[in-house]
Amino acid sequence: MHPELILRPQQMKQADGLTVASGIPGIELMRRAGRAVAEAAAKMLMKEAHVVIAAGPGQNGGDGFVVAALLAGQGYRISLGLLGRVEQLSGDAVLAARDWKGPVVPIDSLAFDEADLIVDALFGTGLARDLEGVARIAVERMNASGKPILAVDLSSGIDGDTGQVRGVAVKANRTITFAARKPCHLLMPGRAYCGDVEIADIGIARETLEATSGRLFANTPSLWLDKLPRPELSSHKYDRGHTLVLSGGATRTGAARLAARAALRTGSGLVTVASPPEALGVNAAHLTAIMLRGCDGPEGLHHILQDERLNSLVLGPALGVHSGTRAMVAVAAHARRSLVLDADALTSFEGLATEVHQAFRHAPTVLTPHDGEFMRLFKGHPDIIDPESKIERAHRAAAYTGAVLVLKGPDTVIAAPDGRAAINANGTPYLGTAGSGDTLCGIIAGLMAQGLPAFEAACAGVWIHGEAGASFGPGLIAEDLAELIPGVLRKLLT
Numbered sequence: 001m002h003p004e005l006i007l008r009p010q011q012m013k014q015a016d017g018l019t020v021a022s023g024i025p026g027i028e029l030m031r032r033a034g035r036a037v038a039e040a041a042a043k044m045l046m047k048e049a050h051v052v053i054a055a056g057p058g059q060n061g062g063d064g065f066v067v068a069a070l071l072a073g074q075g076y077r078i079s080l081g082l083l084g085r086v087e088q089l090s091g092d093a094v095l096a097a098r099d100w101k102g103p104v105v106p107i108d109s110l111a112f113d114e115a116d117l118i119v120d121a122l123f124g125t126g127l128a129r130d131l132e133g134v135a136r137i138a139v140e141r142m143n144a145s146g147k148p149i150l151a152v153d154l155s156s157g158i159d160g161d162t163g164q165v166r167g168v169a170v171k172a173n174r175t176i177t178f179a180a181r182k183p184c185h186l187l188m189p190g191r192a193y194c195g196d197v198e199i200a201d202i203g204i205a206r207e208t209l210e211a212t213s214g215r216l217f218a219n220t221p222s223l224w225l226d227k228l229p230r231p232e233l234s235s236h237k238y239d240r241g242h243t244l245v246l247s248g249g250a251t252r253t254g255a256a257r258l259a260a261r262a263a264l265r266t267g268s269g270l271v272t273v274a275s276p277p278e279a280l281g282v283n284a285a286h287l288t289a290i291m292l293r294g295c296d297g298p299e300g301l302h303h304i305l306q307d308e309r310l311n312s313l314v315l316g317p318a319l320g321v322h323s324g325t326r327a328m329v330a331v332a333a334h335a336r337r338s339l340v341l342d343a344d345a346l347t348s349f350e351g352l353a354t355e356v357h358q359a360f361r362h363a364p365t366v367l368t369p370h371d372g373e374f375m376r377l378f379k380g381h382p383d384i385i386d387p388e389s390k391i392e393r394a395h396r397a398a399a400y401t402g403a404v405l406v407l408k409g410p411d412t413v414i415a416a417p418d419g420r421a422a423i424n425a426n427g428t429p430y431l432g433t434a435g436s437g438d439t440l441c442g443i444i445a446g447l448m449a450q451g452l453p454a455f456e457a458a459c460a461g462v463w464i465h466g467e468a469g470a471s472f473g474p475g476l477i478a479e480d481l482a483e484l485i486p487g488v489l490r491k492l493l494t
């Protein structure tokens with residue numbers, strides 16, 4: 001099973017170029033692209049329906065002309081409006097425009113409210129600036145019409161690389177993209193603007209896509225399923241790792257137990273909560289299968305980690321924002337175990353990112369900040385926090401720290417220091433609930449305890465967490481999540 005490749009706009013352009021160089025003419029690729037869109041449109045339409053096509057000045061507009069000619073040939077009523085003039089078209093769009101025998105009207109004279117379907121072929125991967133003037137008005141009129149919209153390649157106005165809105169963007173119901181999804185189909189808000197996305201094969205070879213993709217993937221099970229632990233008949237709990245979760249003080253113990261239970265449900269053979277002495281009582285009152293040990297600060301942690309069998313750690317949830325937490329992180333990093341750092345373990349380094357520069361390169365480490373934690377941690381590092389692309393931000397942070405970055409959100413990005421990255425899209429807004437992140441830490445640590453490498457554990461963890469949340473829906477609380485993990489694992493493993 002191939003993992004699903006994602007191509008950034010520049011990479012797609014390169015893949016198109018290589019394909020043309022290999023002997024398939026550009027106009028042939030454009031005709032195939034247009035045919036795929038026309039087929040999708042026909043499935044959405046009654047006979048003799050009215051299709052209004054908004055064509056842009058570049059090759060995305062060229063695709064629009066192909067769609068117009070094909071649908072007209074099938075008896076649909078077509079109105080085609082162009083942004084700019086036919087004489088200004090260039091490249092393959094010139095050839096595509098010649099195939100269209102009907103009238104070309106200025107885009108501002110199109111009656112979008114009279115359409116049964118709007119085809120948005122204004123801009124694709126070549127969008128270079130914010131939409132203004134006539135283009136902006138056209139998009140606003142399309143959106144205001146309330147008619148179904150089918151986008152060619154991506155919603156016009158969305159930046160293909162970052163998924164950000166450039167001024168204004170088409171709210172498409174459906175998008176047909178070519179050869180591979182682009183980041184904007186998974187990153188927010190682009191994902192919401194593109195609607196349901198379908199990938200059409202236009203004959204660009206898998207090898208060409210692999211050679212140009214820069215190892216960016218959609219986070220689907222094909223990326224990590226073969227590495228997911230499957231216990232052997234002869235294996236016992238000691239073969240399945242031992243996760244240690246650090247607990248906060250007496251009134252802040254729940255987060256650690258959520259993480260611990262998730263690690264156990266994910267298959268970690270043993271799980272121990274390491275608790276400050278004053279919180280031992282409250283932790284003991286709530287733990288059964290999970291073990292408990294006293295742990296007094298960084299020295300206590302150092303002492304516990306003399307036991308080599310503790311191979312995976314979770315540090316951060318409810319530990320407190322202070323130098324003691326930083327010292328614990330230093331002890332954990334020094335111990336070279338698999339490590340998941342979240343919440344207070346990250347925020348304790350606010351403005352002190354230089355202290356974690358390359359700190360995690362010696363052992364599998366996963367950092368799981370949401371945007372706020374990310375900004376705090378890398379405050380004063382514009383090279384890391386400023387790029388518009390979430391993928392780029394995660395990449396740079398991973399390269400800087402030597403850890404795998406899980407930059408959380410509705411479009412979580414997972415990036416490894418070696419350049420691999422994945423975008424997750426199976427989450428649900430219901431996961432935005434207290435303790436949800438603690439559970440995610442536990443799942444990732446539980447997978448690393450069983451031997452999954454950090455990047456695969458982070459990707460699998462994020463996906464399993466998303467799937468568990470989506471399977472429950474409304475009313476989800478963090479306590480439910482660990483109990484939903486077995487159902488997700490069962491589907492993956494059987």
Ligand SMILES: NC(=O)C1=CN([C@@H]2O[C@H](COP(=O)(O)OP(=O)(O)OC[C@H]3O[C@@H](n4cnc5c(N)ncnc54)[C@H](O)[C@@H]3O)[C@@H](O)[C@H]2O)[C@@H](O)CC1
Pocket residue numbers: 013016017026029030031033056057058059060061062063122123124125126127128129130131132135152153154178202
């Ligand atoms: N061989 C290829 O490269 C193929 C390309 N295809 C299509 O080609 C598209 C990419 O084509 P292009 O690179 O020409 O890019 P686009 O068609 O997305 O847009 C570029 C054009 O829009 C103008 N433009 C950019 N931003 C603007 C703004 N804010 N306001 C007004 N004008 C703006 C540019 O000056 C240029 O004329 C893809 O999205 C896809 O639809 C497909 O036909 C498949 C094959």
Ligand SMILES: [K+]
Pocket residue numbers: 060120121122123124151152153154155156
């Ligand atoms: K488009």
